[in-house]
Amino acid sequence: MNYLYFLYIEFLTRHNIPKLFGDITFYFIPFCVIAAALLVVVLILVLAERKLLGFFTQRKGPNRVGFWGIMQTVADAFKLLCKENITPDKVDVFLFNLAPILVFIPMFAALGIIPYSAEFTFVNTQTNVILYLILAAFPILSIFLAGWASNNKYSLFGAMRSIAQVLSYELPITFVVLSIAVLASSLNLTGITYAQFSKWGIAGWFIFPCILGFIIMFISILAELNRCPFDLPEAESELVCGYNTEYSGMRFAIFYLTEYSMMFANAMFISILFLGGYLSPFGKYLFSSSFLIYFEQAFWLFLKAGILIFIMIWIRATLPRLASFDLLKFSWTVLLPLSILNLFIAVLIKMGGALC
Amino acid sequence: MNWSEFERVFNDCELDGSKIIIKSKLHEVIKFVTDNYTYNVLKEIIANDIGGGETELIYHLYSVDDEEDLFISINVAGEAESIVDIFKSALPDENEIYDLFGIKFIGHEDLKRLYMPEDWKGFPLRKDYVQDDTRLAWNDDNNA
Amino acid sequence: MTTTTLKLNLGPQHPSTHGVLRLLLELKGEKILSCEPDIGYLHRGMEKMAEKMTYLQYLPTVDRIDYLAGFFYSELLCRIVEKAMEVELPDKVRAIRVMLLELNRIASHLLWVGAFLMDLGAVSPFFYVFREREMILRFFEKLTGQRMMYNYFVFGGVRRDIDFLDGVEEIISILPKKIDDYEKIITENPIFLRRTVGKGILEPEIAFNYAITGVNLRASGVDYDYRNSDDLYRGFDFRTVVLEEKDSWARYKARISEMRECVNIVGQALDYLKRAGVLEQRLINPLNLKLPAGDYYSEIEAPRGLACCYVRSDGGEKPYRLKWRTGSYYSVNLLRKLLVGEYLNDAVAIAGSLDIILPEVDK
Numbered sequence: 002m003n004y005l006y007f008l009y010i011e012f013l014t015r016h017n018i019p020k021l022f023g024d025i026t027f028y029f030i031p032f033c034v035i036a037a038a039l040l041v042v043v044l045i046l047v048l049a050e051r052k053l054l055g056f057f058t059q060r061k062g063p064n065r066v067g068f069w070g071i072m073q074t075v076a077d078a079f080k081l082l083c084k085e086n087i088t089p090d091k092v093d094v095f096l097f098n099l100a101p102i103l104v105f106i107p108m109f110a111a112l113g114i115i116p117y118s119a120e121f122t123f124v125n126t127q128t129n130v131i132l133y134l135i136l137a138a139f140p141i142l143s144i145f146l147a148g149w150a151s152n153n154k155y156s157l158f159g160a161m162r163s164i165a166q167v168l169s170y171e172l173p174i175t176f177v178v179l180s181i182a183v184l185a186s187s188l189n190l191t192g193i194t195y196a197q198f199s200k201w202g203i204a205g206w207f208i209f210p211c212i213l214g215f216i217i218m219f220i221s222i223l224a225e226l227n228r229c230p231f232d233l234p235e236a237e238s239e240l241v242c243g244y245n246t247e248y249s250g251m252r253f254a255i256f257y258l259t260e261y262s263m264m265f266a267n268a269m270f271i272s273i274l275f276l277g278g279y280l281s282p283f284g285k286y287l288f289s290s291s292f293l294i295y296f297e298q299a300f301w302l303f304l305k306a307g308i309l310i311f312i313m314i315w316i317r318a319t320l321p322r323l324a325s326f327d328l329l330k331f332s333w334t335v336l337l338p339l340s341i342l343n344l345f346i347a348v349l350i351k352m353g354g355a356l357c
Numbered sequence: 358m359n360w361s362e363f364e365r366v367f368n369d370c371e372l373d374g375s376k377i378i379i380k381s382k383l384h385e386v387i388k389f390v391t392d393n394y395t396y397n398v399l400k401e402i403i404a405n406d407i408g409g410g411e412t413e414l415i416y417h418l419y420s421v422d423d424e425e426d427l428f429i430s431i432n433v434a435g436e437a438e439s440i441v442d443i444f445k446s447a448l449p450d451e452n453e454i455y456d457l458f459g460i461k462f463i464g465h466e467d468l469k470r471l472y473m474p475e476d477w478k479g480f481p482l483r484k485d486y487v488q489d490d491t492r493l494a495w496n497d498d499n500n501a
Numbered sequence: 502m503t504t505t506t507l508k509l510n511l512g513p514q515h516p517s518t519h520g521v522l523r524l525l526l527e528l529k530g531e532k533i534l535s536c537e538p539d540i541g542y543l544h545r546g547m548e549k550m551a552e553k554m555t556y557l558q559y560l561p562t563v564d565r566i567d568y569l570a571g572f573f574y575s576e577l578l579c580r581i582v583e584k585a586m587e588v589e590l591p592d593k594v595r596a597i598r599v600m601l602l603e604l605n606r607i608a609s610h611l612l613w614v615g616a617f618l619m620d621l622g623a624v625s626p627f628f629y630v631f632r633e634r635e636m637i638l639r640f641f642e643k644l645t646g647q648r649m650m651y652n653y654f655v656f657g658g659v660r661r662d663i664d665f666l667d668g669v670e671e672i673i674s675i676l677p678k679k680i681d682d683y684e685k686i687i688t689e690n691p692i693f694l695r696r697t698v699g700k701g702i703l704e705p706e707i708a709f710n711y712a713i714t715g716v717n718l719r720a721s722g723v724d725y726d727y728r729n730s731d732d733l734y735r736g737f738d739f740r741t742v743v744l745e746e747k748d749s750w751a752r753y754k755a756r757i758s759e760m761r762e763c764v765n766i767v768g769q770a771l772d773y774l775k776r777a778g779v780l781e782q783r784l785i786n787p788l789n790l791k792l793p794a795g796d797y798y799s800e801i802e803a804p805r806g807l808a809c810c811y812v813r814s815d816g817g818e819k820p821y822r823l824k825w826r827t828g829s830y831y832s833v834n835l836l837r838k839l840l841v842g843e844y845l846n847d848a849v850a851i852a853g854s855l856d857i858i859l860p861e862v863d864k
Contacts, residue, residue, distance in 0.1 A: 058628035154509050158531065158845070229622065230692055233846065241515060321692050322622025324846050325531065376796075397709040401826040403811050417809075421709065421725050446712030449834045457548070472544035472863065481549050482822075 004120040004295075031123035035112050040078075043261045047074045050261075050314050057318035081257075084250035089152070092247065096150035100143045101248070101255040107139035108259050111266050116191045118279045118298030128188040130178055133270060134171075137225065140259060141167040144234065147256070148244040159243025162325055163227065163234035169332035170224040170231075176340035177214040177221075180347035181207055181274045194278035202284035208275040210350050214343040215275045217336050219309070222267045224332070226260070229317035233325055264310060272305035363389075376415070376428040383431050384438040384464075387416065391443055395420040396427055399444035404454045406484045410434050412458050439464035457482040506534055509845075513542050519616060520859025524836065526848070533848055536840040538833045543863040551823035556582055556656070557787035559820075564650040566825060567861040569612055572598075572605040573803040574825075575654040576733075577810040580799040582656040585792040585814065586785050593777045594658045595733055600669065600770035601641075601653070602733075602801075603763040607676065608637045609804035610756045610763075613856045614683060617753065620853035621696055626687060633679050640668035656790070658782030669771050673764050680760055688754070697750035701839055701851030704747065711838065712831045715806030716759060717855055720744045720751035727802040739766050749854035756856075791818050805829045805856050827861040 006027055013023045048063065048071060055062025063070035088094060114129045114136075116122040126132060141163055148160020182188050184207055185196035199205030208215050224231040235243030245256045272278060279298035281287075286294050323331070360372055367386055370379045379386050390396050396418040403415040411432050418427040431437070439462035440447045449471070451462040456471040459480035470477060479486050512523035521542035527534040547566060551559050556578070563578050564571030576598060583590065590598075611634045615627035638648045644663060645653040653660050687693055703713065703721045718725055719742060726741040728734045742758040744751040792814035800809045806828020815821040832855040839855075840848045 054624065058625045059632060060628060154507060232622065318625045319686065320623060321618060321690065321696060322846070323692055324696050325844065327692075327695050398712055398714075400712060400714075400807065401809060401811075401824070403824045405813055405822045415811075421723060424730065444712070445710045445838070446831050446834060448837075449830060470541075472541040472546075481546065482552075 031113060032109070035109060035123070039109075039112065039258075039262050042265055043258050044074045044078065046261045046265060046310065047077075047257075049310070050317075053311065053314045054318055057315065078254065081254040082251060086250040086252060087247075089247050092152045093150040096146050097247075098252070100147035100150060101252040102143075103146065104140045104143035104259045105255055107136040108262050108266065111136040112262065114190065115266065115269050116194060116273065116278060117302055118295040119191075120295050121299060122191060125189070125191060129190050130182060130188045130193070133190070134175065134178060137263070137267060137270070138167060138171055140263065144244050147248065151244070151247040153247050155240045155242070156244050156246050159234040159240045159246070162240075163244060165325075165329060166227070166231060166233065167225055169329050170221040170336070173217050173332065173336040173340040174221045174225065176337070176344050177211075177218045178274065180211060180214055180340075180344040183344070183347045183351050184210060186351075190273050190278070194273055194280060197277040198280055200284050202280070202282045203277065205280075206275060206277045211275065211343060211347060213339060213346070215271070217340050217343060218271055218274065219312075221332075221336060222271060223313060223316070224328070226264050226267060226313075228264070228313055230320040230323050231328060232322060233328060264313065265306060268306035268309040268313070269302060271309055272302055276305045278302055278305075359394075362393075373430075375426060376430050378430045380431070383414075383416075383429075383433075384440055384443075386429060387418075387440050387443055390418060390427065390429070395422045396425075397421060399440075399446050399450075400426075402447060402450040402454060404458045404460065404482070406458065406482065407432065408484060412454075412460055414454070414460070416440075433460060435459070436461050436463060438462070441465050456480070459483065504529065513539075519853070519857060522833065522857065522859055522862070524840075524852070526840070526845075528845065531845045533840050533843050533845065536836050536848075538836050540833060540859070540862050543859050545860075545864070547825060547864045548823055551820050553819065555818045556790050556792070556820070559823075560655070560787075561650070561652040564652060565860065566827065566864060567803065567805070567808075567858060568649050569609040569858060570605050570804045571649060571651050572601050572654065573801055573808055574810075575651065576602060577799050577801050577808060577825075579654045579656055580733075580801070581797045581810055581812050582785060582790065582792065584799060585795075585797050585812075586656070588657045588783065588785060590658070590733075591780075591782055592736075593774070593780050594782050595735070596770045596773045596777065597659050597663055597780075598654065599733060599737060600767050600774065601644075601651075603766045603770070604637050604640070604669070604672070606804045607760050607763045607767075608634045610760050611637075613756060613804075614687075614753070617850075617853045617856075618687060618693075620849050621693065623687075623693075626683060629679070629683065629686075633676060636668070636672050636675070640672065643668065656785040656787055658784050659780075662780035663774065666771060666774060669767065673768050673771065676764050677761060680757060684757060688757070694750065696847070696850055697748065697753060697854070698746075699748050700847050701749045701843070701854060702747045703835070703839065707835075707838060711835045713806065713828075713835055714831070715802065715804070715828050716742075716755050717752055717806065717828075717832065720755040721747045727800055727807055731800075731802065733801075734766075737766055737769055739769075749851055752854045752856075789818060791816060792820075803828055805858060805861060806832065825864055827864065829855075829857045829859075829861040830864075832857050833862050 009027055010020055010023045014020065052062040063073035066072040066076045088097060111133055113123040114133055144163045145160045148156040181193060185193040187193050187196060197205045197207055227234050235245070245253055248256060279302040281301055286297050288294050288297050364370065366389060367379060367382065369381065370377055398419040398421060400417040400419050403417065405413040407413045411434050413430055413432050414437060416429040418429065437460050439451055441451065441464065451465050452468060452471050454460050455462060455468045456473055457480055462468060473481065507528040509526040509528050510523065511526055513521040523539040523542070525537040525539060550562060560575065560578055563574040566574045611630040615630035618626040641651060642648050643665065645651040703717065705721045705723050708718050708721050708723065714725065722743060722745040724741055724743045729741065739762050742755050742762060744755050792812070794814055794816040797812045797814065798809065800807060807826065808828060809826035811824040812820045813822040835855065836852055839851055843851060
């Protein structure tokens with residue numbers, strides 16, 4: 002970030018603008034960048050999901066709007082923007098409107114603390130892994146708000162299931178993150194990335210000592226994202242649309258946006274913990290100029306996240322939904338013990354490394 | 358089934374092909390038939406408006422083991438005994454007959470309009486049903 | 502301590518009720534305490550219509566009773582008239598009818614597999630089955646000019662001869678492989694097994710009491726298939742699929758196995774049709790068709806259970822009374838019993854496994 006900061010200040014001084022102005026405005030830039038990038042990313046993700054689902058089910062997917070259907074999601078987003086915001090009778094209007102706002106903010110903040118490359122970390126605190134975990138679990142509150150405020154039984158069921166699901170899957174995630182923190186001796190996402198650096202590229206990644214943790218993490222993240230096969234909160238065959246049944250127009254679009262950007266953020270989070278984050282898989286970078294390397298690093302991170310998202314979509318196309326009982330049982334009786342075991346393995350590896 | 362045995366118990370009946378025509382004691386007859394023979398499925402209940410305010414109910418019983426059909430027919434006027442306690446499948450059938458023929462089944466706890474709207478006047482499959490707009494429920498003024 | 506229960510209105514416009522079924526559920530948490538089906542949203546008065554129409558006028562409408570298996574209901578009505586007029590069907594007509602009925606059954610079961618998996622939350626099989634169903638519907642369209650409402654069977658025979666059988670040959674050569682594919686993606690899937698094995702157990706006694714027929718009954722271990730005593734299927738060699746598991750999984754597996762059996766029957770019919778000469782049939786003149794006074798009754802093994810047609814004729818050109826029995830009508834009633842004590846998401850799966858289709862229920 003310092004690099005960017007100096008670049009910005011240098012740019013300002015060249016145009017005779019006082020440094021104080023730069024100090025104040027600099028911290029707004031990342032959020033503008035995130036906001037702009039987010040929309041693009043979500044549009045691409047939605048299109049990718051629809052195209053891939055089409056591919057998996059031997060259809061074409063969207064193919065009419067724009068070349069190869071690339072404008073389809075733009076058209077959909079535009080439609081959602083133009084739609085009337087219906088507030089049903091007898092909802093708790095304040096909470097009903099608050100929920101989409103609350104769901105949006107933590108997601109925004111979570112994207113702010115991800116290290117996209119060695120220099121592009123907008124907010125870098127010492128323990129931002131924990132901060133990320135909190136932010137990633139935060140949307141559940143607004144989902145519950147939405148379900149409660151909607152005054153709809155289906156929404157309430159969706160919200161109820163959502164809470165139960167996140168509560169039970171948050172624990173395995175925390176234990177796995179703990180084991181990574183032990184291996185990396187750091188609670189900082191950049192620190193964890195550095196700890197995975199090795200001359201041989203992928204050899205240093207934590208996925209190898211922690212393959213068990215990776216699998217647990219991936220499953221739990223699927224559950225936390227309400228993705229298939231854990232999409233019970235919005236199981237359309239039972240609960241119509243779950244917590245966002247009553248939402249329409251822009252409010253619905255925000256839920257949708259959050260869902261996909263959380264998917265993206267969580268995929269990046271897993272990549273950082275297990276797949277070396279922005280590090281190149283070859284151990285050395287393709288570009289030599291330090292400025293271009295930053296972009297290459299971001300590219301590697303996005304590629305890794307993209308592969309994970311592809312797997313998520315693949316799973317969605319393949320698996321049926323779990324039953325709610327099995328879902329909780331699976332977390333408490335399988336994932337939780339395994340994640341503790343994974344923590345032990347990580348500690349043993351760390352101790353072994355220290356002894357050698 | 359053993360016709361002579363049946364006739365001995367219920368003397369008020371006659372046999373017409375595979376159809377037994379009884380005059381009364383519907384519940385008892387069905388109970389007797391299911392208890393003493395292997396008829397274990399009530400395939401359907403057919404209702405016919407035979408005029409004169411009377412409706413013929415035909416109970417189509419089937420024995421899965423013997424692969425044998427049995428039709429029991431009874432003429433009723435407005436009311437009939439329900440056999441829901443013997444065959445649960447009679448529940449929708451009797452309900453349908455109530456809806457379309459207006460036969461009240463005594464012992465059926467949940468008789469309601471099934472196909473027709475709640476406030477529909479008349480029973481469409483009766484021969485005296487007037488298919489006329491003035492009979493429609495939303496045209497109440499013409500239909501005092 | 503007082504506990505309150507929650508009344509949930511599942512339907513009539515709900516994604517998983519396959520039409521306009523309304524289930525009034527009483528829930529405690531997600532557990533179902535009672536279920537009351539409410540039907541009649543799709544009532545078209547098929548029985549009343551029959552009393553106002555001649556047999557010829559009525560024939561095209563009966564396909565609409567079950568839009569996924571229209572042939573079966575035309576066959577029922579044709580059979581009534583043939584029985585009344587004492588017409589014996591020539592072998593070639595029988596072969597054509599059996600072939601079309603079984604293809605129709607495959608199409609219906611295929612759609613069910615997709616819809617059932619959709620209820621369980623898997624999206625892909627739905628599209629896969631539509632791909633195969635499309636082949637069958639293409640053939641039907643080529644033959645009858647219609648994809649769903651065929652109006653192809655006429656009193657005493659069929660509307661036109663089949664002079665192209667390539668489509669059918671393709672279907673029966675491809676379909677078994679595709680069914681293997683479905684089994685690969687579905688049958689051994691652990692999540693699918695968790696959601697179906699042991700869920701919605703239907704004991705034979707309950708099935709009898711609720712007049713459940715067809716695949717649902719055979720999946721409960723009862724060997725009852727009307728095709729065995731059906732004159733139309735005389736000379737065809739097929740096996741009745743009977744499974745002992747009694748649960749949702751058995752109902753799924755029974756349908757999958759029955760599709761394979763249907764392919765076998767279609768193959769036999771196809772072999773016959775290839776050898777058979779030109780169609781020679783003695784059609785009943787449908788104009789001024791008057792059935793002799795009396796009661797007529799016909800039954801057929803439709804995809805969703807036993808379907809029956811009862812006609813009372815007073816010797817006129819319109820039926821005095823016509824009554825349909827459809828399989829789904831009784832399956833809906835079974836929900837009262839089967840869903841009690843289940844959880845909401847299992848309930849949807851169990852209701853889906855019974856293969857309820859609403860036009861058939863409401864008639």
